[in-house]
Amino acid sequence: MAYSGSIWHGAKAHKGLVLTLVTAVLAGSLALYRTAQQGHSAPVHYKLSSLKPLRGRAIAPLLALNQAREAIVNRIMPSVVNIAVTSKHKPKTGFQQNSPFGQFFQFFPHSNQPQYDQGIGSGFIISPDGYIVTNRHVVADATYVSVTMHNHVNYRGKVLGTDALTDLAVVKINAHHLPSIPWGNSSKLRVGDAVLAFGNPFMLNFTVTHGIISGLHRRSYLDSNRAASDMIQTDTPINPGNSGGPLVDARGDVIGIDAAILTPSGAFAGVGYAIPSDLARPITDQIIRLGHVEHGYLGVGLNALTPTNAHFFNLPPDTHGVLIAQVSPHDPGAKAGMQVGDVIVSYNHHPIHSMGQLQVLVQLTRPGTRVPIGIMRNGKAMTLHATVGQFHQPVRKSSKTGESKTSGVRLGIQFETLTRQIRDQLNIPSSIHGAIIESVVPGSPAYNAELRRGMVIQQVNRQSVTSARQLQSLLAQAPAGKPVLLLVYFDGGSAFIVVHTNQP
Numbered sequence: 001m002a003y004s005g006s007i008w009h010g011a012k013a014h015k016g017l018v019l020t021l022v023t024a025v026l027a028g029s030l031a032l033y034r035t036a037q038q039g040h041s042a043p044v045h046y047k048l049s050s051l052k053p054l055r056g057r058a059i060a061p062l063l064a065l066n067q068a069r070e071a072i073v074n075r076i077m078p079s080v081v082n083i084a085v086t087s088k089h090k091p092k093t094g095f096q097q098n099s100p101f102g103q104f105f106q107f108f109p110h111s112n113q114p115q116y117d118q119g120i121g122s123g124f125i126i127s128p129d130g131y132i133v134t135n136r137h138v139v140a141d142a143t144y145v146s147v148t149m150h151n152h153v154n155y156r157g158k159v160l161g162t163d164a165l166t167d168l169a170v171v172k173i174n175a176h177h178l179p180s181i182p183w184g185n186s187s188k189l190r191v192g193d194a195v196l197a198f199g200n201p202f203m204l205n206f207t208v209t210h211g212i213i214s215g216l217h218r219r220s221y222l223d224s225n226r227a228a229s230d231m232i233q234t235d236t237p238i239n240p241g242n243s244g245g246p247l248v249d250a251r252g253d254v255i256g257i258d259a260a261i262l263t264p265s266g267a268f269a270g271v272g273y274a275i276p277s278d279l280a281r282p283i284t285d286q287i288i289r290l291g292h293v294e295h296g297y298l299g300v301g302l303n304a305l306t307p308t309n310a311h312f313f314n315l316p317p318d319t320h321g322v323l324i325a326q327v328s329p330h331d332p333g334a335k336a337g338m339q340v341g342d343v344i345v346s347y348n349h350h351p352i353h354s355m356g357q358l359q360v361l362v363q364l365t366r367p368g369t370r371v372p373i374g375i376m377r378n379g380k381a382m383t384l385h386a387t388v389g390q391f392h393q394p395v396r397k398s399s400k401t402g403e404s405k406t407s408g409v410r411l412g413i414q415f416e417t418l419t420r421q422i423r424d425q426l427n428i429p430s431s432i433h434g435a436i437i438e439s440v441v442p443g444s445p446a447y448n449a450e451l452r453r454g455m456v457i458q459q460v461n462r463q464s465v466t467s468a469r470q471l472q473s474l475l476a477q478a479p480a481g482k483p484v485l486l487l488v489y490f491d492g493g494s495a496f497i498v499v500h501t502n503q504p
Contacts, residue, residue, distance in 0.1 A: 068250070072196055073208055075252045078150045078179035079125040080198045080245060082205050083134055083157065083171065086144040087117045122199035122245035123147070123171060124254065125180045126284070130155075130173040133284050134244030135259055136162040139169050147173050150206055161287035165227050165295055165363065165391070167259055168280055169244075170287040181246065184253025186232065186276035189213055197236040197258050197272070199245025211236030214271070217356040221260040221273050226295075226391060228363055230356030231273045232256045238272035247274040256280075282364050296365035297391035299331020300324050300338055301493040302355045308498045312462065312485045313343060314379035321345035321352050321376065325487060326494030329431050336386035339377065340487065340494070341462060346374035362388065411451070411475065411484070411499055412444020413437050417468040418456055426454065432489045434458040435471040449499040451488065458494065459487035 121138030125131070132147065139145060145157035155173040162169040193213045201207055215233035234247065238258050247256035256274030263269040286293045303309075303323035310319065321343045327334050344352055347361050348371040365371060367390035375382050415435040418428065422436055434456045440446050457465055460474035461484060478484050484499045 069196070069210065072248060072250070072252045076124075076181055076196075076198055076246065076248055077206060077208070079181040080150060080206060081123045081125065081132060082148040082200045083121045083123050083132075083138055083244065084146040084148070085117075085119050085121070085139055085142045087119070087139075087141040088143060120200060120203060120241050121243045122241065122258070124198070124244075124246040125178050126183070126254075128176060128178050128180050130175045130178055131160075131284075131288060132157070132171040132173065133257060133280065134169050134171060135257065136164060136167045136169045138244045139171060145171060147171065148205075149178075161291045161293070163283055163287065163293040165222070165224060165293075166275060166279060166283050167222055168257070168275065168283050168287070170284050181248075182253050183277050183281045184249050184251065184255040186255045186278045189216060189232065189249070189255060189276075191215060194250050195234055195236055195255070196248045197234070197238055197242060197245060197274075198248065199238075199242035199258055201237075201239035201241045203241060209237040217354045218273065219356075221262075226297075226359075228279060228356060228359040230276055230279060230354075230360050231259075232276050234272045234274060235270050236272060237268045238274075239268045253277075279360050279364070294367055295363045295391040296367055296369070296388040297331070298333040298336075298338075298362055298386060298388065299328035300333040301326030301495065302344075302358065303494075303496045304355055305343060308483070309485060309496055312496075313341060313376070315343060315376055316379070319343065319345065319376060322355050322358055323496055324375075325496050326489070328429075332386045332389045336373065336384045338373075338375070338384060338386075340459075341377070343376040344373060345376055345381075346372075348372060363391070411446040411501065412441035413446045413451060414439045415457065415468055415471060428456065428489070432456055432458065432494075434465040434489070435468040445499050445501050449497055451486075451497065451499070452490070454490065456489040457486055458489055459485075461485050 119138065121134060123132040123134035123138070126133055139159050140162065142159055145159060147155045147157040149155070155175060157171040157173050160170045160172050191213050194210065195213060196208055196210045198206075198208050211234055213232060214235050217229065218231040218233045219229045220227035220231055232247065232255070234256075236247065238261050242258045243260070245258045246254040247258055249255045255277045257277075257280050258272065259275050260273040261268055262271040262273070283293055301324070303325040305315075305319070305321050305323050309323070313323070324333070324338055324340055324342045324344065327338050327340055344358060346352055347358055348365070350357075350361060352358050352361075365388045367388055370385055370387045373384045373386055375384060415437050416422075418432070418434055418436045422428075423430070423432075426436075437446075437451060437453055437455045437457065439453055440451055457471055459465060460471065461478060463474055465471045465474065475484070478501070481501060484501055486497050486499060488495055488497050
């Protein structure tokens with residue numbers, strides 16, 4: 001009993017201790033709560049807004065626009081792919097971190113080991129059998145290509161072929177019954193049309209942005225005189241990784257391939273370029289059929305026909321076309337009888353309105369095809385027939401400059417006769433004759449017309465130049481205060497340039 005009584009009393013004593021501790025804790029908590037309440041206001045009770053969502057005619061256009069965009073995204077996105085590439089490293093690759101093509105490559109050097117680049121880009125499926133269109137610069141020199149679908153399924157890709165003049169490529173994956181998207185008609189585009197760009201910018205997979213067509217028939221971003229100058233300009237954001245993705249119109253058709261940006265920083269700055277579908281489709285068809293592309297070639301240098309230079313060629317009012325500024329000897333254009341100063345107004349019965357349009361038509365003509373070409377020569381209409389040749393990419397050569405000997409005062413230039421030694425130094429073809437510019441006075445008429453050192457002046461107001469002395473004579477004979485038309489050779493081609501001379 002004593003033991004049991006001792007146990008009981010002990011239990012009671014423990015219970016009393018627990019109650020005392022609980023009471024102390026509660027008292028302390030209450031004190032802390034009251035202290036906290038002195039520094040903070042009581043909970044605020046507020047009413048939620050009673051405004052209801054907007055409805056009716058005022059917002060109907062915006063809702064309809066949302067639905068339209070959603071429909072396009074649902075149609076296109078399953079066919080957009082992510083392309084990851086491993087390629088052998090090239091010390092002077094044209095696609096560095098700040099490249100306008102928007103590709104970020106990571107280079108990991110390792111002594112005595114092969115060096116490789118890794119890059120990402122975009123593409124889109126044009127056939128349920130696994131044919132994918134992308135940019136050439138995305139897959140150039142690839143040793144491994146990985147294609148990831150919108151549903152995250154991954155395939156090993158094979159590059160079927162590429163084309164340097166259009167920056168296009170086709171990749172094939174071994175799959176069937178894939179979602180694909182149709183080509184649209186880029187010739188129907190108008191400045192201001194709404195477009196959407198799809199791709200994988202900054203490794204943010206499967207992204208869509210929207211904007212408008214900002215311009216058409218823009219000069220190519222490629223470093224080649226023969227690249228088709230028929231690019232689409234858009235303000236739709238195109239960023240690193242977007243290259244090769246589709247540019248889509250309001251009908252949900254592909255009217256361009258995202259390709260490049262014009263930027264001082266490497267990031268999108270409001271000016272993007274896309275390859276038009278009317279050029280991309282036949283090029284990709286050739287790659288799929290042949291594994292390569294056969295470009296048509298005339299061997300003539302082109303110049304825009306403008307109101308400023310048109311009156312030098314005795315053209316009827318409202319004449320549309322492009323100027324021939326250079327004719328390469330023994331090439332198809334020369335064999336057809338084309339001359340410098342001719343104006344091409346039609347090609348194979350297609351009216352010509354721009355250099356880019358003509359370049360595309362010629363490049364897409366199968367080599368060996370005989371085509372009629374309408375021209376204006378000294379105000380007279382003529383039709384020539386040319387057998388289109390096949391273009392072969394030339395090898396670029398370095399150049400050096402000569403020395404100044406003779407001064408010209410009317411335009412603000414110094415020049416000398418184009419000698420054999422200078423010709424060899426500058427790799428100027430033997431068919432080019434004239435006087436070479438040695439220096440240009442800043443702020444002079446020549447400077448304002450963008451004449452630069454190393455250019456060869458071949459003609460003055462349609463009269464040929466064979467020496468520095470003759471150039472000086474022709475410039476002296478030019479009417480004071482009147483514009484002067486020069487035919488100038490530079491960067492492997494010739495162009496007509498109008499120089500507005502100072503008033504006397």
